[in-house]
Amino acid sequence: ETGVTQTPRHLVMGMTNKKSLKCEQHLGHNAMYWYKQSAKKPLELMFVYSLEERVENNSVPSRFSPECPNSSHLFLHLHTLQPEDSALYLCASSQDRALRRYFGPGTRLTVL
Amino acid sequence: TQLLEQSPQFLSIQEGENLTVYCNSSSVFSSLQWYRQEPGEGPVLLVTVVTGGEVKKLKRLTFQFGDARKDSSLHITAAQPGDTGLYLCAGLDSSYKLIFGSGTRLLVRP
Numbered sequence: 001e002t003g004v005t006q007t008p009r010h011l012v013m014g015m016t017n018k019k020s021l022k023c024e025q026h027l028g029h030n031a032m033y034w035y036k037q038s039a040k041k042p043l044e045l046m047f048v049y050s051l052e053e054r055v056e057n058n059s060v061p062s063r064f065s066p067e068c069p070n071s072s073h074l075f076l077h078l079h080t081l082q083p084e085d086s087a088l089y090l091c092a093s094s095q096d097r098a099l100r101r102y103f104g105p106g107t108r109l110t111v112l
Numbered sequence: 113t114q115l116l117e118q119s120p121q122f123l124s125i126q127e128g129e130n131l132t133v134y135c136n137s138s139s140v141f142s143s144l145q146w147y148r149q150e151p152g153e154g155p156v157l158l159v160t161v162v163t164g165g166e167v168k169k170l171k172r173l174t175f176q177f178g179d180a181r182k183d184s185s186l187h188i189t190a191a192q193p194g195d196t197g198l199y200l201c202a203g204l205d206s207s208y209k210l211i212f213g214s215g216t217r218l219l220v221r222p
Contacts, residue, residue: 002156042214098142
């Protein structure tokens with residue numbers, strides 16, 4: 001238990017569906033992140049929120065839409081995804097952006 | 113584009129053997145983190161090295177940061193099945209971006 005929870009753990013969706021991934025951290029951290037982990041690529045940073053403000057967006061397609069309503073919660077809204085978006089989506093938090101990341105267990109997403 | 117190359121990509125060894133995993137880059141990092149990820153879980157930090165030439169030990173694991181802070185290595189002595197997992201190095205750059213390596217998947221057979 002790292003103090004970062006993610007739901008759902010597994011998600012199968014069609015290309016026309018809309019779904020959301022949820023992340024919650026119980027560590028009192030100031031920064032939260034979304035990462036994508038695919039089979040053949042290194043962990044890719046998607047979004048960074050620091051004190052609830054988005055500070056980084058790494059050229060992620062607009063079909064992925066993040067939301068950070070407060071410092072403990074982070075969402076990733078998904079719509080009209082492609083099969084190549086199938087991956088493990090990891091949420092992480094850190095006290096400061098220069099410090100270690102605490103990762104959640106991830107959501108395994110499959111897009112049909 | 114900053115890249116961290118890890119080698120080998122896959123390693124399957126017998127319990128009791130030693131191994132070394134390498135993490136190399138042409139970029140300088142302010143610090144280097146090593147994580148281990150087990151199936152169905154997110155990566156968990158093993159160690160952070162900060163100073164060029166620094167060596168840190170964690171039981172049977174020895175981590176070294178290169179003098180120029182561009183590369184790192186992880187050496188495991190007398191590997192055990194519990195060491196099985198995906199090992200990831202990650203370098204922190206000057207803009208606080210954490211760049212992850214491609215990973216080394218280790219299998220230790222009993």
